[in-house]
Amino acid sequence: MAPAPLSTHSAITLHINGEKYTLPVDHRTTLLDALRERLDLTGTKKGCDQGQCGACTVLVDGRRTVSCLQLAVAAEGREITTVEGVAEGDELHPVQQAFLDLDGFQCGYCTPGQICSALGVLEEHAAGWPSAVTDDVRPEAGPPPLTPEEIRERMSGNLCRCGAYVSIVRAVAAAAESADAAAQDSHSHDSHDTKEQVA
Amino acid sequence: MREFGYQKVLDVPDAVAALGADPDARFLGGGTNLVDLMKSGVERPARLVDVRDLPLDRIEPTPGGGLRIGATVTNSDLAAHPDVRRRYPALAQAVLAGASGQLRNMATVGGNLLQRTRCGYFTDVTKACNKRNPGSGCPAVEGEHRNAALFGASRHCVAVHPSDMGVALAAFDAVVHYETADGPGGTPREGELALDAFYLPVGDTPHLETALPPGALITGVTLPPAPVAAHSRYRKVRERASYAFAIGSLTAALDVEDGIVRDARLAFGAVASRPWRARAAERALIGGPADGDAYAAAADAELAAAETLRDNAYKVPLMRNLVVAQLTELEQEARR
Structure with a gap:
C-alpha cells in the first residue's frame, strides 16, 4: 500500500451534546482547543494542557477523558458530552x-x-x-x-x-x-x- | 508541534502496511503519552496511524487458565475485567495504581508497554539526554536522580520505566504478540517476545528500548496460567497518595503450604529501565520457610546487585521493606 498522503488538515464531524459540528481542523488541534476556540463551547476549561489537572475533562462515548490529550481528528464519530450537555434543559443534573x-x-x-x-x-x-x-x-x-x-x-x-x-x-x-x-x-x-x- | 498526517486504520494488516518502516510515523493508541510528548517536542512524527479502533479490544481466556489481552484494551477495561481481578489481582491493582480515571479510560495495553520514561531530562528538550538525543550525555548521573534506577543502568542512562501494569506482567511471565509487514513480499508476519526479552539492556544505546522489529504493531499480551497469581498484590510507593508515578513498587505472589514457600513471584517497579523481575529473590524464597527473616533475606539477595547514585540509595531499604511487608501480608491472607 502506498504511504498515506501527508495532508496535515482534515474536515471532520464531531458529535457533541447531541449536535453535529463539521469543521476543518489542523491535525494538531486537540479536542479541548476545538471545543473552546472553534465551537464556542468554553465550559470545558484549559488548565495544564498536559493531562495532569483534569480541568478539561469531558465524556467520550460515555467515559471521562482529558480533552487536552485527545486529538480532535481522532474523536470523529465518537459521542462527546461536555459540561454544556449535562443538564436537561433548565433542570440541573x-x-x-x-x-x-x-x-x-x-x-x-x-x-x-x-x-x-x-x-x-x-x-x-x-x-x-x-x-x-x-x-x-x-x-x-x-x-x-x-x-x-x-x-x-x-x-x-x-x-x-x-x-x-x-x-x-x-x-x-x-x-x-x-x-x-x-x-x-x-x-x-x-x-x-x-x-x-x-x- | 510539527504538522503531521493522520490516518485511521480498522484492521491489523492495514495498520502495519500504513506504518511501513517509516521512522517518522507512529501508531496512535490512547495518546496519553505520545500526544503529550508531541506537545513538548520530544516526539516529532510526520504521520500518525490511529490504531484505536482495531479489533484488538477483547480479553479472552486461554486453555489452562491463562488470558489473552488485546493491545487496544484500555487500562480501565483491563482492571475491571472479572478474570483479571480473579486470576491476576495484582495486575488489576497495578493498573488501578497508575495515572487517573480519565487517563485509564484512554490508555491502552500496547501503549502502556511502549510508554517513555518520565525522567525530567528526557522530557525537557532543552537538556541533554542520550535516550532522546543519542550521544548528548546523561545529566541525571550527576544531577537530579532521586528516582533513578538501581538495576541495569549505565553511565549513559539511569532512567526508570514508569509502567505499573508492566510490573505485574513481568511477574506473571507475560508474552507480547506483535505483527509486522516484513513477511515475504511485504506480507504480514506474526511474532512474539517474552516480556523478559521485550525490553533491551541499556548499555550505550538507551535510545533503543525494545526488541520489536521496525514497524511492528503490538497486537496483544498473553498471560500464561499461574495459580500462584491468584494470591498476588501490587503495592506502590509514591510522593502523593494518588496520581503520581512510583518511586518504588512491587508485584508479589505467594503460595505457602505447611509454613514452606511453594511458589513465589516478585517484580519491582521504578528501579530499572524495564519492569524488574526479581528472580534472585524468588530463588531465595522458594522451598524455604515462610517467615519475615526469609522475606528479608530474599529481598537482600536481589538488592545485593543494586547500584546506587548520590541521591537514590533510599530505594534499597524502601524495596526491602516493601518485600517484607507485602509477603507478610500475603502469608497472613492465605492463613485466613
Missing part, C-alpha cells in the same frame, strides 16, 4: 445540583471538569469497578461502597487550586446517594415513569 448545594467549588474554574469526572465516577462505580484503594479487587468481594476514601481516589485526576476538596467529596457522595435513591425508587415503582426517576 443531580451532580451539578449537589456541587451547588454543598459548595463544591470556590472560583469554579475546575468545576466543569470535576462535574464531568464525577459523572464518570458514578458510572464506573455503578458498573462495579474497583479502585486503587479497594482492599479486595476480586469480583467475589463485590463492589466497594463509595466511601469518602474511594471518592478521593477516584477523583484524584481533578485538581482544585482553591482546595475545595472537602466539599467536592461531599457533593459527589450526595449525588451518588440521590442516584441510588432514584434507582431504588424506580425499582419499587418500576411501572411509574416519573420525571424524578430520570434523575
